[in-house]
Amino acid sequence: MMTYKLYGLPSSLYTGKVRSYLRKQGIPFIEHGVNHPHYQKTIIPSVGRFIMPVVEAADGTLIQDGADIIDYLEEHETVPLPAQPESTLLKTVSYLFELFGGEGLLRPAMHYRWSFDEQLDFIKDDFLCALVPPGTDQQTRDGNFDFASQRMRAASKSFGVTEDSKPLIESSYLEFLQLFAQHLHNYPYLLGGRPTMGDYGLVSALYAHLARDPVPAKLMREKAPAVSRWVERMNAAETIDIEYADYHTDLIAAGQIPDTLKALMIYIAQEYLAELEAHVAFANNWLRNHPELKTGTNGLDDPAARFIGKAEFDWRGLSLRTGVLPYRFYLLQRIQRSYEQASETEQQQILTLFEETGLAAVLRLKTDRPVERINHLEVWGELRPEITR
Incomplete structure (x- = not known):
């Protein structure tokens, strides 16, 4: 394996995602802060904004964003613990x-x-x-x-x-x-x-x-x-099986989802679904108010900006207004793409589980334009074919 360079902060939420992956896979890396001269002089101009994490490969390739970094490493390295389930x-x-x-x-x-x-x-x-x-x-x-x-x-x-x-x-x-x-x-x-x-x-x-x-x-x-x-x-490269003696690296069977996992999914529905629905509704209204938006841009004056506004929703009996980030739709699309690419039988299994846990809406909740990442920035793609202009 080649040695990578990771740029971020110890306190950074998103850096922690990538650092954990690198450690678990035993991928050699050197971690630098965003105070490093190379980050300041070269990486910020290359990725278009001050953001973390950024991983630099030995050949100079830059990958920004935790999801994209892990996808890149899964494709380019032979990792011992694949992060993508086969099911x-x-x-x-x-x-x-x-x-x-x-x-x-x-x-x-x-x-x-x-x-x-x-x-x-x-x-x-x-x-x-x-x-x-x-x-x-x-x-x-x-x-x-x-x-x-x-x-x-x-x-x-x-x-x-x-x-x-x-x-x-x-x-x-x-x-x-x-x-x-x-x-x-x-x-x-x-x-x-x-x-x-x-x-x-x-x-x-x-x-x-x-x-x-x-x-x-x-x-x-x-x-x-x-x-x-x-x-x-x-955050440990070694296997720690102190409380899981002789536990293998296999995943649970797709047909035997434990109640404790379902309980966590029900919690997500109660905690996060209303916010997600409000954000998608806000984004679609925003997109419809910007019909001139050019594909491949974020539709804002600053191409590096991440928020498009604020959406209001009810959360645990309280009215909240939170910032709408198109990046969230980028992650949401990963869920939906996985579902849509499944076989008919698998789709039914997924739908049944998501219906049982109150999350069926997640499988169909879409913005009128998909969010893409081009040159390390979130941008809007072409209007979906099913959307009438």
Whole structure:
């Protein structure tokens, strides 16, 4: 295997997804911060924005975005623990958890990072270690962190973190921890004996924010130690079978989905489906108001911009307004593509499971234009054939 370079931050949710994959597969890599001169001078201009993670191959190829990076590595390396299940049903479920882990858990991830001043010293030091060049004077360090933290606190509101929502975020997240811990008492990973895309999606928030930042890390260790151990396994190259003696690397049978996994899927339906539906509806209205939008662009003045507006929805009895990111539709399409490419028998199995868990809408919830990624940026594709102009 060639040695790759990973550019990101220790505290970065999306960097954590890729770092975990590289470690689990035993792929050699060197991790650099975004303060590295090569990132600043070469990578930012190449990918078109300040964003992470970025992986650079030995031949100079750049891959940006966790999903794209893992897809690239699955294709170009012989990995010992393939992240893509052979079963189409399991693959579809795996993509569901990839979406939820990276996007649906952003609310607790942002709340537990930015709502607790008692951990701010850790957050500051953790951010700056890879954000500013070594030897930077204290005044400049303070200024950099103040700027970054103000942006992140504002972003928290865009993900639905408000004074009214904070208690509900905490109770909802605790419910998730308990459900996931119960599942992990029988399985080392989400779908059985090895991590899949669903695990890598979940570890995004559960490691970088919720297992490293002091306040949520304490909560996880005390309330869901099985999840804490899973986070450790997800960041270890070696096989850890202390509580799963002689467990093989096979995945669960597609026809034997355990109740604990179904319970997690029901939780996703209750926690995230209303937001996803509101975002798709907003995006379609936005697209219809921009009929002049050029295919292959994001339709905005800034080609690197990620938000197109805010959508309102009911969440656990509370009205929330959250930012609409087309990138989420890119991940949603992976679920739908897996379903649509399945055989008729497999499609029926997938539909039955998603109906049973309240998630059938996920299989048909689409934007009028698909989201594509071209030159490391999210752009709108051609209008879908079934959509009347």
